[in-house]
Amino acid sequence: MNWEQLLSLKRFGDTNKRIRKEQDETRLGFEVDYDRVIFSSEFRSLQDKTQVIPLSETDFVHTRLTHSLEVSVVGRSLGRKAGLKILEKHPHLQNIHGYQANDFGAIVASAALAHDIGNPPFGHSGEKAIGEFFKTGEGQQFKSQLTAKEYQDLCDFEGNANGFKIATQSRVGREGGLRLSYATLGAFMKYPKESLPKRPTTHIADKKYGFFQGDKNAFVDVANELGLIKRGTKDSISFSRHPLAFLVEAADDICYTIIDFEDGINLGLIQEEYALEYLINLVRDTINTEKYHQLNNTQDRISYLRALAINTLINEAVDIFIKNEEAILNDEFKTALLDKSKYEAQINDIIKISVEKVYQSQEVIDKEISGYEVLRTLLGVYTKAVNNKNIDSLSNYDKLILKGLPNNIIRDDDSLYSRLLNVCHYISLLSDSKAILTYKKIRGVSF
CATH class of the missing domain: 1.10.3410.10 (putative deoxyguanosinetriphosphate triphosphohydrolase like domain)
Incomplete structure (x- = not known):
């Protein structure tokens, strides 16, 4: 890999190459990435998502939002300090291409700011709750209708892959998702592989996976633009990490x-x-x-x-x-x-x-149990409604449920995998409080 490619300013939809020396120094491309993350609705919802202590009522405890801001500050320092030393070793990056130490800081800060943007309610227990629904719960019924990789995406629902989906997924009026620079997307991608094979090596980049099957083309496009090294076989997609992903981590x-x-x-x-x-x-x-x-x-x-x-x-x-x-x-x-x-x-x-003392405290355990029940209920009700719509077998209850979902969750042309993943994605965007409120409405206890 080489730094010229790794520091790509390209964004989704670009037809012309973005040159570092032509950038507006008052609002540099990599700094725009930071702005786009921080003003996104997905980032804003992190203010009411669990970091360590689920649903904590004290002012001392960090939420995903305060954690992400702090990680970003640390990431900026890491990037700038590393950038100074990289430019000393590779002076042509500055003398010929115009890169500055602050570019490295901005890339790492932006990727670090977004690193938890795909996490569902209730912290890592939320990821596990979604996975358990498909692995051992009602969602098992879909296994025979999905490919092995599609089913694995759901059984090991991964916040990092969901974050990549948020950052890159096109929808009407928002083509290319957040339209971050490819350098920032590369630094964000800590686990540049698909869900199978699962942990094929002891390499840190293989610890988890980084994209859903539905986002495969976007992922490969970013990896190829950045010149990441191909590591997978003809049957699996896997790349080397972007070097700055080590600093984000x-x-x-x-x-x-x-x-x-x-x-x-x-x-x-x-x-x-x-x-x-x-x-x-x-x-x-x-x-x-x-x-x-x-x-x-x-x-x-x-x-x-x-x-x-x-x-x-x-x-x-x-x-x-x-x-x-x-x-x-x-x-x-x-x-x-x-x-x-x-x-x-x-x-x-x-x-x-x-x-x-903290992660296994009784307060954490008790409230994670509650999170499991909330997410299991939402997944059961929503997956049933969207699938009944697909086979034209809606009950009156299903119709009421669907009225509360965005239109992009219930499109008629979606595959089963897309419908299930869209439901998981929608639930993942809920804050802890919104998830609980929705659960109470479904259970009829909010009157």
Whole structure:
């Protein structure tokens, strides 16, 4: 892979090549990507979607929106720092093509801002709830009518693939979805493969999948434009990662490691003495002990250590990225950046206590159970209604249900796979509160 292709400013529908030197510096193409994500309705709904603690009623806890904004800020720093070093190694990118360090920052920030845009209500348990509906629930009935890959898309419903759908899916008046630059789409694509074969290698890019069967052509178009390396066989589509996807992933890893931990402390799920010990172990080389001892409350101490920890891991991730740049460009680097960190033990200690005290807390478990019931009910009612319409067998109840769905969910010309995926996609766009309200209406408990 080469950076000239990887930094493509092309957007869906372009007929002429976009040249970096011809860009308006007051509103650069990659910065437009950021604007388009942040003003999208899909991004806005993240303000009421679970990050760690589902349906939390406290002000301390992050939503998907605040998490995404923080990941974007970290991603911008990662991109800019890496961009400076890349331009030093490849001066022609700046001297001939006009690329700047801030271009890298804008690409990573935009992709990081969008990284959770496809996540359904109730966090990762929402993805699992949709998958279970098709794997072990009512949705099993459709298996024989779908291809293996179509069925796998549904059984392992994936927020990353759903995010790519949001970013690229055309509809009337919105051709090309958000029309992001291909460079940003490439950085967004952490798992550049289809749902089968499932985890064919131990490569980090094969951990999950990144696009639905219905979005295959758009995905391949982006991958080919960027010059991503083909990794699949004639029966499967798989490409190398865009190098900047490693930085997007690192930004997410840094934020959920440190900030989810901070949420656990603020909620009282993790004791302060544990928290301070674990964070100090991570920032021991940079902490100003005199300043630290002047802080006289938990929140200020945690905030200070959190800022140091994030900065430490940003610098560490950039160093690892630059040291392995050639291997990354040749698709020979097969792990997340922080898996190679000298702070790996400290990071794992923090994640372990977060899993035990936060992710597996009774509050999380209880509310994830509620999320399963909500999504199972919505999927059952909606899939039945759209399929009954397709065979002209609508009940009066089905007709009422369909009146609450957008027209693009219930088109007569759709295949079974498209109908099912459209229902999942529609439900995925609901906020936690909207999903609960809809569930209550269906159950007749909102009167």
